[in-house]
Amino acid sequence: MITIWPVETTNFRAFGWVQDPSNLRSLCNVTAIFDENSPMHKKLVQTILPQLVEERDGRDDLIQALQARPLRIPYSKLVGTAFKPRKDSRCNGIVQATVKGQIRPFIGEWQADNFVRWAYAFHFIQYNYEDDTFTITEEGRELVEAWEGNDALSPKEISILTKAILAYPPAVRILTLLAKEDAHLTKFELGKQLGFIGENGFTSLPQSVLLRSLAITEDPTECSKMKADWEGSSDKYARMIAKWLSKLGLVEMVSKTFDVSIQGKINQVTIGQAYQITTKGYMALNHIQGKSSYKKLGKNICFEMLATKAGDREYLRSRRAYLLKFLSEAKSTITLEELVNKINASGISCEGSSIEDDINGLINIGLQITKEQSGYCLQDCLSDFIIPTARLEGRSELEYKKEEVRHQLTHLSHEYLGLLDLAYDSKQNRLFELKTMQLLTEECDFEGLHLGGSRKPDGIAYSESYGIIIDTKAYSGGYSLPISQADEMERYIGENQTRDPKVNPNEWWKNFSDTTQEFYFMFVAGHFKGKYQDQIERISCNKSVKGAAVSIEQLLLTVNAYKAGKLDHEGIKKALFESV
Numbered sequence: 323m324i325t326i327w328p329v330e331t332t333n334f335r336a337f338g339w340v341q342d343p344s345n346l347r348s349l350c351n352v353t354a355i356f357d358e359n360s361p362m363h364k365k366l367v368q369t370i371l372p373q374l375v376e377e378r379d380g381r382d383d384l385i386q387a388l389q390a391r392p393l394r395i396p397y398s399k400l401v402g403t404a405f406k407p408r409k410d411s412r413c414n415g416i417v418q419a420t421v422k423g424q425i426r427p428f429i430g431e432w433q434a435d436n437f438v439r440w441a442y443a444f445h446f447i448q449y450n451y452e453d454d455t456f457t458i459t460e461e462g463r464e465l466v467e468a469w470e471g472n473d474a475l476s477p478k479e480i481s482i483l484t485k486a487i488l489a490y491p492p493a494v495r496i497l498t499l500l501a502k503e504d505a506h507l508t509k510f511e512l513g514k515q516l517g518f519i520g521e522n523g524f525t526s527l528p529q530s531v532l533l534r535s536l537a538i539t540e541d542p543t544e545c546s547k548m549k550a551d552w553e554g555s556s557d558k559y560a561r562m563i564a565k566w567l568s569k570l571g572l573v574e575m576v577s578k579t580f581d582v583s584i585q586g587k588i589n590q591v592t593i594g595q596a597y598q599i600t601t602k603g604y605m606a607l608n609h610i611q612g613k614s615s616y617k618k619l620g621k622n623i624c625f626e627m628l629a630t631k632a633g634d635r636e637y638l639r640s641r642r643a644y645l646l647k648f649l650s651e652a653k654s655t656i657t658l659e660e661l662v663n664k665i666n667a668s669g670i671s672c673e674g675s676s677i678e679d680d681i682n683g684l685i686n687i688g689l690q691i692t693k694e695q696s697g698y699c700l701q702d703c704l705s706d707f708i709i710p711t712a713r714l715e716g717r718s719e720l721e722y723k724k725e726e727v728r729h730q731l732t733h734l735s736h737e738y739l740g741l742l743d744l745a746y747d748s749k750q751n752r753l754f755e756l757k758t759m760q761l762l763t764e765e766c767d768f769e770g771l772h773l774g775g776s777r778k779p780d781g782i783a784y785s786e787s788y789g790i791i792i793d794t795k796a797y798s799g800g801y802s803l804p805i806s807q808a809d810e811m812e813r814y815i816g817e818n819q820t821r822d823p824k825v826n827p828n829e830w831w832k833n834f835s836d837t838t839q840e841f842y843f844m845f846v847a848g849h850f851k852g853k854y855q856d857q858i859e860r861i862s863c864n865k866s867v868k869g870a871a872v873s874i875e876q877l878l879l880t881v882n883a884y885k886a887g888k889l890d891h892e893g894i895k896k897a898l899f900e901s902v
Contacts, residue, residue: 324647329451329710335397338443338627339492339517341558342436344565346483347473348421350465352437353446355400355420356458357466358393362420370419374428379414388416394455401434444486445622451710461486484570488610489622489705491688492516496563497607498688500573500599508578508596512564513557518683520736521638522743523630525554525753528760529593531772537582537589538771538833549593554753555630564597572603584771585835620703621689625710631743634721641670642680643709646689650704655697671717675728679736720746727875733885734765738878744796745848745874751796755780758794758846758877766881766894771833778830779814785891788840791815794847801847803854803871808861811843815865842899843869846877868899 343349354362367388375381380399387399395416402415408430413419417434429437438456441447446462449455458466461482468478475483487493499515500507510529517524532552539545553561567573578596582589599607612618623646629638648656648664658674665672681698685691690701717725724739731739738761744754752774759772762783768790770783781792791814795801818831818841843861845854850871858869872880880897883889889897 324643324650324704325706325708326647326711327451327708329708335449335454335626336435336630337439337449338624339555339559339630340436340440340443340562341555342433342562343421343440344562344569345421346475346479346566346569349437349440349444349446349483350469350475350479351420352417353441353458353462354466354469355388355416356393356395356447356456357463358388358391360466360469361471362466363388366416366419371416374413374419376412379412384414384416384419392457394450394453394457397438397454397456400438400456402431404431442624443490443622443627444483445489445705446486449624451708480570484572484606485619487566487570487572488606488619491621491623492559493563493567493688494607494610494621495686495688496560496567496597497572497599497603497610500597501604501607504599506576506578506596506598508593509553509557509561509564510593512560512597513554514737515686516556516560517686518629518638518642518680519556519686520679520739521629521631521683522633522740522747522750523635524556524683525740525744525750525757526556527552527554527753528756528764530764531756531759533580533582533591534584535772535774536591537584549595552752552756561595564595567603568597571600572606573597573599585833618703620705622705623689624707627687634718637670637717637721640709640711641665641672641676642684643707644668644670645677645680646684646700646704647709649691649698649700652697652699655694655699657697660697673725673729676725679728723875727878730879731882734878734882738765738881741874741878742848745846746796746798748796748798751794754796755794758792758874759783761877761881762792766884768891769835773830773833777826777828779811782830782833784834784838786837787891788842788895789834789838791818791841791843793843793845795845797847800849800851801845801854801871802852803845803850803857805857807845808857811845811869812861812864815841815843815861815867819865841867842895843867844898845869845871846874847871849873849875870898872898 351362354360357363367385371381371384375384384399387395400415400417402418405411411430413428415434417437418428421429423429445459446465447456448459465482468476468482470476495516496512499512510527513526536545536548564573568575576596576598577592577594579590579592582591610619625639625643628642629635644665648661661677662672662674681691692699692701724742728739741757744750755774756772759770759781762768763770768783768785772781774780779791780794783790793811817826821831823829854871858871862868880894
């Protein structure tokens with residue numbers, strides 16, 4: 323049952339997705355905080371907190387929170403607060419004190435928050451909306467009681483942890499993807515199929531673009547950094563879930579090597595974070611699906627896991643929560659039209675195309691929803707969760723824009739709607755660069771590379787007849803194209819024209835085809851403002867090269883037209899550069 327509850331809280335917690343912790347013993351210890359009879363709880367009160375937390379940082383308040391009965395521990399007491407600079411951090415949270423850090427005898431508030439999320443995702447603790455506290459569940463108490471006094475996990479603990487992870491839908495999604503034709507998938511191949519694709523908060527780095535970047539990078543240190551640091555949020559979730567599954571013996575990590583062709587030359591690139599399912603993993607899937615003699619497992623869902631980023635987060639969570647409610651309450655199947663009408667009648671405006679994408683997203687988080695002639699059917703039994711209606715908010719202008727573009731993307735995957743989010747998020751500028759290059763190379767059949775770095779444009783693309791020098795800009799309020807950035811593009815055009823290694827030793831222009839003779843330049847952003855067109859004209863005049871400032875919406879619609887067969891590469895050239 324899914325409960326609608328007019329909760330008054332103004333807290334906006336991030337639950338359901340975890341990026342950081344992987345130590346299962348520490349997870350058990352964190353769960354034990356909430357059992358007043360556990361050795362860990364008593365140790366915290368008697369020794370750990372008195373030793374690690376100073377009086378000025380609320381030591382007495384933390385101990386008092388643990389001694390309260392019934393035991394309902396506030397989020398703020400569990401996680402604590404951050405210190406600046408971080409090197410001077412002191413312990414001021416219960417979970418911080420419970421888990422040992424790699425350097426210090428405690429962890430920071432970010433790691434503590436992730437352990438709380440993890441325990442909640444596995445249904446070992448439950449959240450109380452009315453007072454922002456947590457209490458232990460029956461499953462959590464069972465896990466705590468299974469401890470045998472050792473750091474090594476007991477067989478009973480492993481069994482309980484395995485059952486918990488199989489009730490966590492994203493873990494089921496990872497297992498299911500790996501089980502398809504005995505797949506061998508990297509974190510990027512998993513991440514691109516995990517979560518609500520095309521949305522900020524569920525981003526995946528385009529592996530094909532990364533592989534080409536790795537193939538042209540000669541510095542091993544830089545390659546290692548790219549492999550470790552370049553990832554989207556869904557890639558991080560996939561990597562972390564796969565790590566949990568591997569520790570429970572359900573998957574194993576096996577590196578994967580790719581042959582990458584750069585201008586006819588084959589380069590081998592290896593991704594270390596790749597995974598395969600084990601025999602135990604296949605047996606676990608049988609358990610999840612109720613095959614053989616197994617009883618089918620239910621799945622734990624929470625309101626917060628249905629969207630993660632700010633902006634339209636509460637609207638999207640509410641829309642998807644109501645969608646799940648009506649799917650779960652349907653006696654058999656329910657049509658798309660019925661779902662849209664029911665959601666609209668609940669005070670949440672939506673369109674059929676959005677609900678179709680939401681259903682695909684629910685499948686991508688690990689739920690089993692089938693489409694039949696008579697409509698949709700939810701095959702899973704879901705645990706009860708709360709829809710806090712007091713949080714319901716309207717849609718932002720960006721969400722309306724995405725809806726408008728969604729209707730027009732008739733031939734292009736809706737995953738690229740995420741570019742509309744990325745274009746306005748300066749913190750994800752690199753991912754915006756990579757996804758833009760993916761759009762041009764994978765969907766528009768251009769050859770090309772993401773370049774980036776010092777004294778290089780963000781990327782290049784080229785067809786048989788012309789090449790494009792590309793600069794992408796992610797700015798929250800649109801891009802005005804200042805003179806300094808226009809001058810930088812002018813330098814790139816000049817370097818490509820002279821091709822003198824003395825001017826720029828990295829010779830980035832060599833990544834164009836030797837046969838490419840005609841060139842253009844292109845800035846890509848969410849939208850442009852100010853006198854940007856004056857700068858475009860100045861560059862064109864100075865370098866005798868045509869260029870354009872292209873909004874991401876315009877680029878998406880252009881690529882959609884190409885995939886629909888309405889434009890070829892020459893048509894794209896005319897649409898972007900010669901009609902200005």
